Amino acid sequence: xxxxxxxxxxxxxxxxxxxxxxxxxxxxxxxxxxxxxxxxxxxxxxxxxxxxxxxxxxxxxxxxxxxxxxxxxxxxxxxxxxxxxxxxxxxxxxxxxxxxxxxxxxxxxxxxxxxxxxxxxxxxxxxxxxxxxxxxxxxxxxxxxxx
Numbered sequence: 001x002x003x004x005x006x007x008x009x010x011x012x013x014x015x016x017x018x019x020x021x022x023x024x025x026x027x028x029x030x031x032x033x034x035x036x037x038x039x040x041x042x043x044x045x046x047x048x049x050x051x052x053x054x055x056x057x058x059x060x061x062x063x064x065x066x067x068x069x070x071x072x073x074x075x076x077x078x079x080x081x082x083x084x085x086x087x088x089x090x091x092x093x094x095x096x097x098x099x100x101x102x103x104x105x106x107x108x109x110x111x112x113x114x115x116x117x118x119x120x121x122x123x124x125x126x127x128x129x130x131x132x133x134x135x136x137x138x139x140x141x142x143x144x145x146x147x
Contacts, residue, residue: 011058014117015070018045018061024116025050028093029078029086029123031057039063052078075120083125087111090121105138106130 014021022045025031034049034056044061051057062070080086083101090113091097098120101111107130112122130138 005056006054009056009058012074012119013060013062013068013070015062016117018048018059021059021117022048024093028090028095073118075122077122077124079124083109083111083123086123087113103127106135
């Protein structure tokens with residue numbers, strides 16, 4: 001295993017502009033750029049590496065001729081230090097709010113925004129620990145209420 005990366009690295013292939021996406025991710029969620037390689041013939045982004053905390057994200061421009069096709073919208077669950085601040089930062093960067101931050105029964109405070117590619121970013125912050133027993137009781141009450 002490569003020690004420079006976590007076990008799983010997500011890849012986003014953009015239909016629009018990978019460079020605009022990279023710029024947006026820097027501004028909206030504080031991504032750090034590790035490197036960008038452009039295609040010498042087209043100038044498109046063939047590979048970009050971004051760091052979000054301890055995680056890595058690769059971003060490419062769509063290039064079907066090279067086997068890189070956009071697959072559609074994706075969803076990411078991103079832990080942050082302060083979900084309300086991160087939500088406001090993403091919103092101020094032009095991302096569309098889809099869920100206002102709220103405390104969830106599993107112990108996270110979560111808000112959601114959508115980037116310019118239609119990807120959903122669930123921004124989360126751990127606010128309390130929930131025991132397995134408490135989680136089971138909450139889920140039982142939710143199931144009963146839904147009937």
